[in-house]
Amino acid sequence: MNEQPAISAVPASTDLPWWKGAAIYQIYPRSFLDSNGDGIGDLPGIAAKLDYVASLGVDAIWISPFFTSPMADFGYDVADYRGVDPIFGTLSDFDALVRRAHELGLKVTIDQVYAHTSDRHAWFAESRESRTNGRADWYVWADAKPEGAPPSNWQSVFGGPAWTWDARRGQYYLHNFLSAQPQLNVHEPAVQDALLDVARFWLDRGVDGFRLDALNFAMHDPLLRDNPPAPDDGKPRTRPFDFQLHTYNQSHADIPAFIERIRALCDGYGAVFTVAEVGGADADREMKLFTAGERRLNSAYGFDFLYADRIGPALVARAIDNWPDEPGTGWPSWAFENHDAPRALSRWIDAADRDAFARMKALLLGALRGNVILYQGEELGLTQVDIPFDRLQDPEAIANWPLTLSRDGARTPMPWQADAVQAGFTAGEPWLPLGDENIARAVDRQEADPDSLLAWTRKVLALRRAHPALRIGSAKVLEASGNVLAIEREADGDRILCVFNIGPAGARWEPADAQGWDVLLETGSVTGWSFGGYGALVARRRAG
Template identity: 50%
Template sequence: MDNTRWWRGAVIYQIYPRSYLDTDGDGVGDLPGILEKLEYVARLGVDAIWISPFFKSPMADFGYDIADYRAVDPLFGTLEDFDRLLAKAHGLGLRVMIDQVLSHTSIEHAWFTESRASRDNAKHDWYVWADPRPDGTPPNNWLSIFGGVAWRWEPRREQYFLHNFLASQPDLNFHNPAVREATLDNVKFWLERGVDGLRLDAINFCFHDAKLRDNPPKPAELRTGRGFSADNPYAYQYHWHNNTQPENLRFLEDLRALLDRYPGAAALGEISSEDSLATMAEYVGDQRLHMGYSFELLTDDSTASYIRATVETIEARMPHGWPCWAVSNHDVVRAVTRWGGGGPNPALARQLVALVCSLRGSVCLYQGEELGLTEADVPYEALQDPYGIAFWPNFKGRDGCRTPMPWTQDGGFSEQTPWLPIPEAHRAMSVVAQESDASSVLNAVRRFLGWRKDQPALRTGDIAFLDAPEPVLAFVRREAGQSLLVAFNLSERDVEWTLPASHAHAQLFDGAPVNDARIVDGRVVLLPRGVCYAAV
């Protein structure tokens, strides 16, 4: 593979550092904990790791509220710990991507401390400030994702500041060129240290409508989306003016120009807009981001028709761009629970990894997916997520997907009480328990990812879907003379599917580590949650 294009078809393993391994006994994971487990990560067969924020922060949003972009928070270790982690990862053949939260900072960032002090200081316009309406209310109707209005009053300036997320996460004013320059300089700091890529949090939120126009209302029947049920007023608007502004495209081009000075450095953008697939198509390309991902497969719809429509839409809109796919991350209910609905389901867990790793694009696997972890039911008194606390009991927040990794049947995460409880069900699914079981989800994932590395059709090939009835999802991947027909039974019952005449000659692919199917007289018989790889 071209060393500068390692990211195409790569499997990126997301590590949420608070919950990976605690080495200093404070109940919270840290950078030395990641360092200690890098051999485990390398054995999975992934290409890279993405580390969620470990920068200096008051932790109001657990690191996504950054107070110093260039400092490691003492909770996680030191800058020297990161350098050691980076060196060891590279020695094991792992690339390292880090989260960059560019659209907003912590309220404790030095930039904001100066900006809020007066209307005439050097950074007075580094954040989004606005005068109140004549009656003292906020300047417009914009809402925060985390509930309520997106404006907070600042008595020092007698103005409101914008926060698309928590009130302690003020939005930077990217219309100010000094802000853009300082932001790129912070990114350069980490590129100079040798990181291989960036995961860009909420990257379409950098710019706001300079005219501060009201967002229009959304009809009740359209108030859906990630975590935006009817009890969250955020769903009541079309968010046309508080994010995804055209000015952001030029900033992405400037960011790409910086990245291009560091051969092999890649950017993966998280995109959540009114039409996320259309925004991905705009944001990803030779002059902008290398990859983009949205929340289309992080929703509750797991039907074959929905998955096919999602992938075909992005293929049509972005034929030359490169998507990245995920079915779980630190913001949503774990996929085994979200799509399975019940308790542990090893067959579903194995299928989910195979499915997301068989689509055209790169892949993000979230820690614990390789174990088949379910969503944890965290009791109210143990909740940490401000989002969940605000919307409990209708929405319990994101703590259920963030509980610590179960390394042993005793937990093995920390010698002290962990910051979130480890469910008993997860202890039974620990790394130690699964490593000794050849049929475990963990070992199945290792075998599959190892095999996938040598399948050019799955890593970088094109994709063409085949007509199949629910619950069968089927497509063909082709690259470098290899053609693979891939089929998934997205149900808990046996399914029989008659192959199209053009592919009736398909034969099970010899050497595939998983083939829960048989092909007889042009018919594919798939076991419950079965996977089929066939040569065509």
């Protein structure tokens, strides 16, 4: 093979929407940068660091909820869909953030939470007042059974029954998550209209896309039939929720019709990106259903990697094969980490091999067909911080302690300057501890090191952007056995081969036409087609 030290760009197609094959950087506002010293990150803090985000080579940012909220679930319990919570700033701060992002060539996507609101939302306050008011049917209310029991056996994701008694209405209300997150009745046309008005509000402020949170929870079975028991698959069950098949409390057949209304609205604003978060045992079918054809969502965001306790060729191959490049099949989005899952480097690899593995992992993410989502700090190699019980903030972790890995451990603040107070995140006391191990990986230290994971991540994203085969091309798994994964990407005659050794021992694999490839990027100990532990390469088929 001939090694090419520089990345050779291939002209990209200009007739595709911006989001096709995009790299998206997820920002968790509470933990990105605090501009006012209260220990909580905010919108001005995000705006101040957008130059850094743009320097990574991503196409867009996704900002997790910053809306008015009592923060029972840290913003996913929305009390005002059109307001910015004061801890994060103001609407003017948001507008300034959007302007700055667009100046830097970054698109802005935000969360929309349409399955539920906060119990502090004005809609719910009105709905619970009586059974006859104007919003009486905007939430899911039901009478008790004759003996006073809840209307069905449905269980909450966060533990306990999915029904809470409300004395004012003399009825139970549904909540698939916290009791402070009452379920919207999205079957109701007026509720759909109100949610579309919310989307329109943010589109008018310049937003370029939406991540639709927990979308398969948006509609329930109106007959309130009991969920059947789930067969014992041998996996640990830490919540009552795990003992049921979620046949009736979610995933209603009418959800796609609502999705088509969302897509129609977004299409009216141009190339707006819509991606659904879809979890659960039936996620693969639902993701395809929600993205089928040209009238539904652009993409779906799966959990293939987010909760996997290890990564290997078989898992990656299955994820790729589940999204074939066929007419009518949607476009996937992938993430190895996010704000709800433990950091991948803490789940997938022992500390001794972490540096080599992190480089291979970054290259693997960049090689996947679909959109790739990078969670803040992933480019630094941040790991899960062990949060003591008395510092926990996450309601799920508190309820299930110590049987679940706290989401807080993946939400710890970004370390910007290793030797600064609180690593440059805040001048005050941070809402969560940063963790000494992560402080040592601060941005300033990695900026000064050309061999850092941060520098490597920039190379990977530049490579992906330069080659249509990597950004939007087809994907064919050539090998997925032992620890070896080989993928061929192709677009318009541009052929790219991506080979990974996802293991600590050496491995060898070569294509049938082994002499016809030029290396574009490699990591680890790679000699020809022999790969040391966690070695990987990306090569381009030589013309002629």
